[in-house]
Amino acid sequence: MYPRLIWLKCATLLLLVFCWKALSHNVVETLPGFPGKLPFRLETGYIGVGESEEVQLFYYFIESERNPKDDPLLIWLTGGPGCSGLSALIYEMGPFTIDYANSSGSLPALVYNPYSWTKVANIIYIDQPAGSGYSYAKTWEAYNTNDTLSAAYTYEFLRKWLIYHPQYLESPLYIGGESYCGLVVPLVVNNIYNAIEAGSQPPLNMKGYVQGNPATNKYWDTNEKIPYAHRMGLLSDSLFKSVKESCKGNYVHADPNNVPCQKNLERVAECLDKIPTHNILEPWCSLMSNKRDLLSWDSSFEEETKDLLLSMNPSKTSWCRPDNYLYSYIWANDISVQKALHVSEGTIKEWLRCNMSMHYRPGKQHGCYMFDVQSTVEYHRNFTHKHCRALIFSGDHDMVVPHTSTEGWIDSLNLTVQSDWKPWFVEGQVAGYTEQYSHNDYQLTYATVKGAGHTAPEYKPLQCFAMIERWFSELPL
Numbered sequence: 001m002y003p004r005l006i007w008l009k010c011a012t013l014l015l016l017v018f019c020w021k022a023l024s025h026n027v028v029e030t031l032p033g034f035p036g037k038l039p040f041r042l043e044t045g046y047i048g049v050g051e052s053e054e055v056q057l058f059y060y061f062i063e064s065e066r067n068p069k070d071d072p073l074l075i076w077l078t079g080g081p082g083c084s085g086l087s088a089l090i091y092e093m094g095p096f097t098i099d100y101a102n103s104s105g106s107l108p109a110l111v112y113n114p115y116s117w118t119k120v121a122n123i124i125y126i127d128q129p130a131g132s133g134y135s136y137a138k139t140w141e142a143y144n145t146n147d148t149l150s151a152a153y154t155y156e157f158l159r160k161w162l163i164y165h166p167q168y169l170e171s172p173l174y175i176g177g178e179s180y181c182g183l184v185v186p187l188v189v190n191n192i193y194n195a196i197e198a199g200s201q202p203p204l205n206m207k208g209y210v211q212g213n214p215a216t217n218k219y220w221d222t223n224e225k226i227p228y229a230h231r232m233g234l235l236s237d238s239l240f241k242s243v244k245e246s247c248k249g250n251y252v253h254a255d256p257n258n259v260p261c262q263k264n265l266e267r268v269a270e271c272l273d274k275i276p277t278h279n280i281l282e283p284w285c286s287l288m289s290n291k292r293d294l295l296s297w298d299s300s301f302e303e304e305t306k307d308l309l310l311s312m313n314p315s316k317t318s319w320c321r322p323d324n325y326l327y328s329y330i331w332a333n334d335i336s337v338q339k340a341l342h343v344s345e346g347t348i349k350e351w352l353r354c355n356m357s358m359h360y361r362p363g364k365q366h367g368c369y370m371f372d373v374q375s376t377v378e379y380h381r382n383f384t385h386k387h388c389r390a391l392i393f394s395g396d397h398d399m400v401v402p403h404t405s406t407e408g409w410i411d412s413l414n415l416t417v418q419s420d421w422k423p424w425f426v427e428g429q430v431a432g433y434t435e436q437y438s439h440n441d442y443q444l445t446y447a448t449v450k451g452a453g454h455t456a457p458e459y460k461p462l463q464c465f466a467m468i469e470r471w472f473s474e475l476p477l
Helices: 003-022 085-093 147-164 185-197 218-223 225-231 237-247 259-272 306-310 322-332 335-340 377-383 403-412 461-472
Strands: 023-028 042-049 055-062 073-077 096-098 110-112 122-126 173-178 206-212 388-395 416-426 429-439 442-449
Touching: 042 147, 055 085, 055 147, 073 085, 073 147, 085 096, 085 122, 085 322, 085 461, 096 322, 122 147, 147 185, 173 185, 185 206, 185 377, 218 225, 218 403, 225 237, 225 259, 225 403, 237 259, 322 335, 377 388, 377 403, 388 403, 388 461, 403 442, 416 461, 429 461, 442 461
Parallel strands: 073 122, 073 173, 173 206, 206 388, 388 442
Antiparallel strands: 023 042, 042 055, 055 122, 096 110, 416 429, 429 442
């Protein structure tokens, strides 16, 4: 008998007696704004984690629309830190999105997303840590967290979720995330491998991880912004040469007494002042902060609030991406929506797409979040000794985490190149470029997504769906 089946039989009584208190979950059949019954299975709920389960993590689980029994299980962590899983669900790869053409200032209309990743996978979108989305803590002290604790709670959440959903214990398990969670996902993956080696129960069917435009080394990712800007034609050859020589290639920790370097950095800042870092091709919006520090983790897209978005000039003719985000604030804060999702009444003051009190600023603590991990490159290096698959993808017009920085740390792993850099195609068009690596039982697929920004599926949904479908099927991109 398979070990997981043995464990399931032995744990059934324990589950019934001890575990029911920690779980609150409901099947959602209709949603305000969506016409008729949902054409997919949606479950929402809370799972308590931490000491005395004081932290209550909210989740959305969407069953695979193809073959739930055989398709993989993917848990997805949105970036920030402090961004809601609903943001990824609505704007990136979930089965419903905003119907912009038929939405007004009242409750937004929803429409089915034909490029949802739930067509090929069972997906858990989680609001983590507490203070993100609908997740909350029962005490103020329990809101205090950091990268390491956030990862530990996510692992605890996943373990408990699988105890309550034993039918998915045999499903191939993948951990996914984007942006800042590039620093958290490897910690979760490492926790899982450590638990497997220690014989922890239940045994997880761990297969690998997926990361999009992932923050991996805070210094490398930030320092690479200036070389990337030059590579993309935003800085002249002469200016880049001058700033590189005067700052000795160290832009993040430049000597404040180095006058030539500081003057060149001022010229760089002037050139990039009105360039949206999340996608350098998109228009600059008045909503975005004019006081940016380019050489820090960029937050210009997460600074919006519902009130700020509502205050924007309604007669303006130019579109900017935060216009899309207003709809999620209206929808997720609607009482009828929260009732439909079975959000516990009175647990949050207001739903925020991204909770800025937890947002990253180098060397500073914001609110209750401490940034205790600077790099996860060594975690990736350790995974090369596991039986593991990895997919790393980058929107190539993102200047928050430039694809060149990601390619740099991948190269540092010293893997064997299995398939050299080449284009991959969707509907006969170049969708990006890809390279495949291996080391014993470890396989890494790297892909750029042509024209995409920081959250690649938001910008190129068709291409990213084709990418994940092929990768899950273990086919070349």
